[in-house]
Amino acid sequence: MSMNNNYELYKVFYWAAKTGSLTQAARALYLTQPSVSYAIKQLEDSFGITLFYRNSKGVSLTQEGAVLYSYIEQSQILISLAEEKMVALKNLDSGELRIGGSDSLFKHYLLPYLEDFHQQHPGIKLYLNHGTTPEIIAYLKEGTIDLGVVRMPIADPLLEVRESIQLQDCFVAGGRYAKLKDAVLSLDMLLQYPVILFSRNSRARMAITELFQSYGYLLKPEIEVGSVDLLIEFARKGLGISYVTREFVAKELEEGSLFEVQLDVELPPAHVGIMIMRNMPLSTAASKFMKLVE
Amino acid sequence: MSMNNNYELYKVFYWAAKTGSLTQAARALYLTQPSVSYAIKQLEDSFGITLFYRNSKGVSLTQEGAVLYSYIEQSQILISLAEEKMVALKNLDSGELRIGGSDSLFKHYLLPYLEDFHQQHPGIKLYLNHGTTPEIIAYLKEGTIDLGVVRMPIADPLLEVRESIQLQDCFVAGGRYAKLKDAVLSLDMLLQYPVILFSRNSRARMAITELFQSYGYLLKPEIEVGSVDLLIEFARKGLGISYVTREFVAKELEEGSLFEVQLDVELPPAHVGIMIMRNMPLSTAASKFMKLVE
DNA sequence: AGGAGCTATAGACTGTGTCTATGAACAATA
DNA sequence: TATTGTTCATAGACACAGTCTATAGCTCCT
Structure with missing residues (x-):
């Protein structure tokens, strides 16, 4: 009558209908048979409708019970799927x-x-x-x-x-500037060479610009690019001296296609x-x- | 973790997700806000997954919570439909x-x-x-x-x-036997006339056959038909005397197209x-x- | 007749899901 | 920057709903 059912009752109903036996439903739900009996009775009373025929070999759905089952079955299956999905999410299977x-x-x-x-x-x-x-x-x-x-x-x-991790930005150049390999440059000496920087809105660009500024110099790039790959590529081709993250050019430094330009000031580390x-x-x-x- | 959830929790989850507020969910479910809070926490603990972001203007689903909701929403809608249907069945609207x-x-x-x-x-x-x-x-x-x-x-x-109700079977005839209208026949006299009976497996047929038998007569129909309508029709056309239920020929008796043949024995009532x-x-x-x- | 199923009922107990009261965080006012 | 009104979370107390065990009644089968 009240229609303020505990949804738990539907779980019991589902198993009772599915197995055709209150005893088996109890087994499936880890309950005792009287508990299941009680739950079904509650559900029936709440609707004022008999849901099962009881006979000596179990229970079977009445006309109305079968109607209820057609809805509840779907509902319970969805819940099962949901629970499986949550386990999968938890286990990172999905x-x-x-x-x-x-x-x-x-x-x-x-x-x-x-x-x-x-x-x-x-x-x-x-x-x-x-x-x-x-x-x-x-x-x-x-x-x-x-x-x-x-x-x-x-x-x-x-x-x-x-x-x-901590990264270290640095200036690198290719073979065309090989003469700088063993030199230690000051900032103003560096500015004699064409500099290649990453685009204006990058944090690395802002950091190095500020550094030069704090020493009283204006860092103005010859070339401005939008990707680290281009930064590397242009330096290798000898178009200028690129400001890149050292860790990102590890391969090029090792194989010798690029070398690091030493400076007399310490460049700020990037975290x-x-x-x-x-x-x-x-x-x-x-x-x-x-x-x-x- | 245990995945042995009370399905009641899903109802709470559904309303919390739907309204985006534990407080409103509590109102909808006629609970207090702490109860809802507790229920959601239970559900989250059972999965080991956080389902809601809590902020100062309510709650919103996490990625995983949204996945759960996509299942539970359907499930809850089905249950609502089921409950509506049961009310309809109870009220005989369906x-x-x-x-x-x-x-x-x-x-x-x-x-x-x-x-x-x-x-x-x-x-x-x-x-x-x-x-x-x-x-x-x-x-x-x-x-x-x-x-x-x-x-x-x-x-x-x-x-x-x-x-x-109680019915009374009787013999009826049409205009061709009008001379019998005021007569009172004995069973053997009746047997002089062609008798029309309902098919062998009917209970009325069995009853009348037994009655004749108990008086030592054998009732053998001239014509045997399969419907009451034909029984009436044949009697009206004068093909014989039909054994029918009086109540079923009330109209014909009244308009005079059929009349009841009186007998000197009482015919058994049919219930x-x-x-x-x-x-x-x-x-x-x-x-x-x-x-x-x- | 006896046994083995099934479900229903009774009575006792436990624990869960309630509640109230309060705290803490945040947002939107003044 | 207080003030007030939201929100959700937490603590502690309590009642009753949902369990259990034990038992009875019924039907079917050997």
Whole structure:
């Protein structure tokens, strides 16, 4: 009558109808037979409708019981699927991981971790979202990505930033400037050469510009490019001296197609930070990935 | 972790997700906010997964919470539909009523009740199943019909029979035998005339044959037909004297197209019984119909 | 007749899901 | 920067709903 049913009763009803036996339903639900009997009675009383015929070999649905079952069966199946799905999400057999960052960080820093993670959890879909630092922060705040990988420092009260590895930016040149290989340049000497920098809105660009400024110099690039690859490529071709992250040109430095230009001042180190939303729980996949990186 | 959830928790989850607020969910469920908070926490703990982001203006689903919701929403909608349907069944706004009986009983006895019932409950589908008494009993036992309307007596321990109206069978003839109108015949006198009987397996036929037998006569029909309508039609056309239920030829007797042949013995009355399965609950529609007939 | 199923009922107990009261965090006012 | 009104979380107390065990009644089968 009251129609304010405990949904638990439907679970009992489902198993009673499915097995055709209150005793078997009790076994399936880890209950005793009287409990099941009681639950079914409750459900019947609440509707004012008899749902089962009771006979000596079990129970069978009445006309009305069969109607109810046609709905409840679907409903219970959905719940079972939901529970399976949640286990899968928990076990990282399924789900998604959405990361924001710059192309270069993806390629030179995150790639090995991503490969590792993907191998461990092939069921997790990876979404890599690249953009500038402000864009990444915006994505994070609107929930489009789970975490962002950017250069420090980040000072946003809504964000929690975990410092990761330290990178060292430096100036590199190719064979055309081989004479500089063993020299130690001052900043103003460097400015005699064409400099290639990353585009204006990058944090590395801002950092080095400020450094020159603090010594009273104006750093004005000859060439400005939009990707680390081009930065490397142009330096190798001898178009100028590129300001890049040393770790990102490790291969080129080793094989000798690029060499580092020594300076008489120390360049500031760059820290990579992993940003997440403060006070917001991470998805299982995201927190697992964070652990992997640490 | 345990995955042995009380399904009641999903109801709470559904409303929390739907309204985006634990407080509003509590209102919808007639609970207090802490109860809802507790329920959600339980669900989250059981999965080991955070389902909601909590912020100062309510809650919103996490990635995983949204996955869960996509399943649970459907499930809850189905349950709501089921509950609505049960109310409809209870109120007889929907459902079905399946009755077994002979054509003649449907037409001459049940019809007014059926019309009445259908007018009161237009949502109930009527299924009329005609057959012989043993067939009706079989239908009843296999659950194909809710109740059967047959002639008494019925002696089956599995059946419960409620006696309804009493019918009186009699012999009727048409104009060609007008000379018998005021006569009172004995059984052997009647046997001088062609007799028209209903088919062998009918209970009325069996009853009258036995009566003749008890007086030492053999009743052998000239014509044997399969419907009451034909019984009437043949008598009117003068093909013989028909044995029919008086109540079923009331119209013909009144308009004078048939008259009753008086006998010097009393013919046994026939009782109509409504059969249902003993110890089996009736559907709401069926029990309502039973009341209507009484 | 006896036994082995099934479901229903009675009575006792436990623990879960309630409640109230309060705290803490945040947002939107003044 | 207080003030007020939201939100959700937590603590502690309590009642009763949903369990259990034990038993009875019924039907079917050997």
